[in-house]
Amino acid sequence: MKDRAKWKKIVGWTLFLIAIGFFCLQMGFLFLHVRYQVEYIDNRIFYMINLLFVVFLAVALLVLLKLKNSHQVIIASIGVIFFLTNIVLLENSNQQIRNITSISPSLSKIFSVKENVQSGEAIYYRPYYGILARPKEVLENKINGNNKVKWLAKDIAVLTYKDKNGDIQQFVGTYGDRKGGLSYYYVGAEIHGVWQGDNVTVTSGPDGINVTVGNESELFSWENLEQFGTLAIVLKKDNEAVWTIALKENFEVHSDASKPTVGNISLYKATMEENQPIILNYIDSN
Structure with missing residues (x-):
């Protein structure tokens, strides 16, 4: 007892x-x-x-x-x-408030967007203290209906959704860096050259980024690219997202352009259907 x-x-x-x-x-x-x-x-x-x-x-x-x-x-x-x-x-x-929350596969990062149901305003929140966060920025396009979040790396999350016009948009949350946080750099310039994956070729050159899937190619000029942080860019056509390109964890950014390109990039199609990113390997300079 x-x-x-x-x-x-x-x-x-x-x-x-x-x-x-x-x-x-x-x-x-x-x-x-x-x-x-x-x-x-x-x-x-x-x-x-x-x-x-x-x-x-x-x-x-x-x-x-x-x-x-x-x-x-x-x-x-x-x-x-x-x-x-x-x-x-x-x-x-x-x-x-509609909470759009996703935890990274490594359980180390949290992607968060809060949408005001009445006004339609959606705000991206940046985590600072574990489960605590502060508002970072307002999404340019309002979310209309369903959405999905996909992690392209342990520190890169992509939100795919349709806006009020029915166009597909992508917003990328980034939580890291590939250069130790020493300086800002442009993803498009860092991936200069030819990249290949499963039936896909991506070429970053002076005129922009060309994406070839099978026998179909499409060139996205630099004006139609939107960069998020220092880890990802969204390729757009007629103000609608088409692809997201992200730097994988093993990608190395060098201050010296003469050094060889090391690492992979990820190509993710903007679609509301379930799909997986395509991992691309560096082939040659353009």
């Missing part, structure tokens, strides 16, 4: 301390939110933490305190009311 009471006490205090931890986390978040405009990278996290807090606290109190049945019912009832209230608030939040 003594061992059982001892373990019951240990479990109860452990649950109580976890609940206090969740409470402190929420208080810290609210302080940072007011002072530095920091938000959770996904709005649903706030309500999920509230739900965990009330569950752990209610169970801890029921385990630690010797209460009459009537008091246990009161604690359980308060917990249920608080739990259901947060469920309602969570659902209401989902109706106001």
Whole structure:
């Protein structure tokens, strides 16, 4: 009996301390939110933490305190009311803000876009402190309907969606660098030359980037390229995304242009259908 009471006490205090931890986390978040405009990278996290807090606290109190049945019912009832209230608030939040969130395969990066359902404004959020983030930029085109996120590297995520005109657009979130963050560089210039993959050839030259799939070729002038960070570019035609080119993790950027090109690039077609990126190997200078 003594061992059982001892373990019951240990479990109860452990649950109580976890609940206090969740409470402190929420208080810290609210302080940072007011002072530095920091938000959770996904709005649903706030309500999920509230739900965990009330569950752990209610169970801890029921385990630690010797209460009459009537008091246990009161604690359980308060917990249920608080739990259901947060469920309602969570659902209401989902109706106001649509969270587009994706975690990288390495679990080290998080891509986040929050769309205001009423206005259609979509904002890209940059993570700074784990699950905390700040707004980085507003997407140029409003999201209309479904979307998909694909990671082309452990630090490159592509959001593909249709805008209000039904045109396909791509927005790229980048979270790294291939030059140690020492300076800004242009992806198109760094991939100068000929690249080949599965029935695909990409040539970066003075006039732009030419993409050949099978027997069909299309040239994208430099004016029709949009760069994201220092890791990816989107090739466009008539203001619609066609391809995204990304630098793979093994790609090396050299200050000395005479050094050989090392690494791979990834070519990803802009389509709402499920598709996989094509890995390209460097063949020769153009």
